[in-house]
């Protein structure tokens with residue numbers, strides 16, 4: 001591998017390679033998240049029908065917040081993550097269930113090679129901000145190759161909608177709202193996110209998505225930070 005390729009396994013910001021962190025992830029996140037509600041809201045946002053006929057990749061699947069629910073509705077699920085300890089937690093949740101339509105792969109946005117047919121839907125939730133912008137664009141091109149033409153890309157992540165000149169006030173305000181909803185521990189995590197991870201401006205991400213052969217069908221955000229994109233692959237770009 002070339003020496004200049006970004007090492008996506010090095011974990012910027014919050015360390016998801018830590019077993020201790022992975023074990024606590026669901027308990028901590030479920031103090032302010034409802035995975036099932038999030039999943040149903042995503043299905044509605046994307047206006048998905050006949051999900052039992054669809055194949056899906058969940059990139060940055062973590063402990064399976066989305067993948068576990070996806071197994072109940074979709075034909076086939078590929079859960080991909082660079083953290084083997086996060087994947088272990090996802091597998092643990094499924095161990096008591098009689099489920100055979102999910103495959104977990106220890107790889108990432110840049111290293112995953114989808115060897116099967118392109119999928120109908122690619123989901124990435126709370127993970128894309130781990131790549132710097134140059135590598136986000138490369139990852140989007142790789143996603144283009146993993147999705148069939150007409151298929152859907154769903155991105156859920158922290159994206160900055162504000163005018164750059166207002167950054168201090170906007171970020172401080174968002175962090176204090178987050179602290180109220182999720183508590184002091186998550187205040188620290190959000191500070192780490194802003195400082196050490198790679199969330200970017202909406203106008204940048206919009207351009208990247210479009211340059212990677214997708215049309216943005218819909219984009220929504222309640223707080224102008226946490227943002228959902230419904231994108232459709234309109235052009236095949238081979239890389």
Ligand SMILES: C[S@@+](CC[C@H](N)C(=O)[O-])C[C@H]1O[C@@H](n2cnc3c(N)ncnc32)[C@H](O)[C@@H]1O
Pocket residue numbers: 008009016017059060061062063064065066080081082083086107108109110124125126127130131
């Ligand atoms: C905040 S967690 C989100 C997990 C899950 N999607 C959820 O909604 O709870 C971020 C996940 O992204 C993964 N991740 C970080 N960089 C990645 C990369 N380059 N490729 C794939 N996954 C990555 C981490 O290992 C971690 O499991």
